[in-house]
Ligand SMILES: Nc1ncnc2c1ncn2[C@@H]1O[C@H](COP(=O)(O)OP(=O)(O)O)[C@@H](O)[C@H]1O
Ligand code: SF4
């Protein structure tokens with residue numbers, strides 16, 4: 251086995267990566283930039299903690315029925331016996347918290363807050379993930395096309411982005427989500443509401459990622475490896491899929507992890523305003539809205555608030571770490 | 582050199598104007614005359630060096646010839662075929678024969694691809710099957726350019742500048758081209774490595790019967806490798822001659838100025854040469870000086886230089902110059918000029 255970088259006639263050349271990887275040259279041999287990023291990420295404890303929380307939340311959402319079965323009560327089940335009928339607030343200290351009701355019960359109906367938080371994670375994450383996916387797909391396709399082809403194609407797409415970004419999204423979302431009937435597009439109930447929210451959030455936020463991808467494509471297009479591919483006779487699709495996209499994955503991933511928490515907040519806001527997923531389906535935003543009516547029972551607001559806060563924080567910490575790992579020079 | 586009379590590449594009055602637009606409506610307000618009417622031939626097996634200061638249109642010329650850019654005017658003939666405005670589809674098979682080495686080894690290799698993928702890309706793009714598979718073919722080429730074939734699975738960031746340039750060279754060799762345009766192949770490299778890469782290019786030329794156009798921004802890099810040298814200034818050819826003639830008796834004042842920037846190895850001879858320092862920067866190709874474009878910096882400039890453009894004429898055997906007052910002209914040619 252020869253020395254790692256021992257190439258005839260080049261022993262004197264400096265190896266910039268050796269500096270980057272520290273003293274151990276051998277450790278980086280044959281590593282892709284993705285693998286190097288992973289090594290960096292593994293050293294970032296804060297980002298790892300964020301990732302841990304995210305994984306935990308996803309598991310909670312996935313296994314919500316199982317968790318509730320063992321640790322709580324069905325989220326829609328009333329427990330009037332836990333409510334003081336004169337004040338309509340929970341009996342017992344701390345809003346009725348006990349081993350049986352880990353986070354206590356809601357005022358009025360006595361539903362199990364723990365179960366509703368667990369089930370609320372499903373709606374929150376589902377909508378945030380799907381909306382992000384939708385905006386990433388639309389934004390990437392249109393961004394690459396605008397950046398790569400340029401000319402009038404770029405002009406049309408860029409103007410469309412401006413129009414979408416100038417759109418008063420919240421007002422529009424409230425109006426649209428308000429007027430759509432209980433049954434539409436062959437869907438009804440929660441499925442319809444979730445699809446609607448995914449569409450509204452995803453469809454109107456694609457220009458953010460679109461702009462990032464377009465900008466990156468514009469700068470990548472000037473790189474000589476694109477010219478090299480063209481001088482070999484490569485066609486548009488080859489250049490877009492084989493040369494450009496692999497270089498866009500990092501910025502797209504970074505953007506996605508940072509936009510998921512924004513979407514979680516947006517969904518919570520819509521649910522809070524009563525135009526999200528409809529009650530009695532539990533959502534964190536919806537719970538906050540109800541809690542606002544019972545300000546004498548602060549624990550009712552604390553748990554959904556905390557859930558939103560922890561989730562958003564976890565995604566942001568992970569997203570920051572991911573950005574540092576994928577792009578150590580920063581931007 | 583099989584048929585010395587038929588050029589492999591023939592460039593005739595080639596032009597490239599980049600439009601300069603303004604405002605929302607993209608109104609054209611001017612043009613960068615990056616390449617403005619240059620003609621030369623390149624013959625099989627030879628190396629043509631193209632020299633000029635940065636910004637004088639060398640890269641643009643290379644990109645026009647390889648049809649990465651669409652010429653504004655003039656003609657490019659490759660093996661007698663007019664490729665000036667040939668569609669990219671029809672160019673595809675011809676691209677195997679003409680390849681380009683790029684200036685910046687850090688931007689010319691896709692950071693997300695392995696060396697194997699980069700050097701194997703020509704086979705994939707051109708749909709070529711090799712006898713023992715692409716991997717074997719790639720490894721043979723890696724060996725040819727002095728890289729370890731076991732580095733097949735490594736990524737560009739794991740290599741130094743010189744090694745990356747070797748990877749770039751390997752990629753151009755994959756399709757066994759007839760001609761390679763090398764755009765400043767060593768100017769991004771450490772001086773200590775430049776010679777290695779130039780030597781590699783020379784070895785490959787002998788081994789694979791290649792024809793080169795080697796672009797450089799000073800005369801020292803191409804001195805060793807070129808058979809003929811062309812000097813460019815602001816989109817124009819100002820001098821074109823056999824290497825020996827150009828280095829020993831440069832006629833154009835600009836070439837003389839460039840020459841005095843080349844270090845003389847022998848200290849005893851250093852004082853023989855009067856040092857000419859070029860004044861000022863290259864003027865903008867947006868509004869190049871009229872007539873002789875060099876007149877703003879030329880110490881021999883006369884009134885005529887500002888009104889009449891000197892044509893590129895053969896003043897000695899195989900020695901073309903575009904100047905009203907060339908230096909060291911043989912007697913009979915001097916008479917022809919003044920006549
Ligand atoms: N794509 C382009 N659009 C507009 N101007 C360009 C473009 N490419 C090159 N130019 C201009 O053309 C001139 C010649 O550039 P170039 O061919 O790169 O010079 P060189 O390679 O000799 O340094 C420069 O003034 C440059 O700014
Ligand atoms: S034509 Fe005149 S200005 Fe131009 S290089 Fe010759 S002497 Fe100088």
Ligand SMILES: [Mg+2]
Nearest residue numbers: 639640684765
């Ligand atoms: Mg250049």
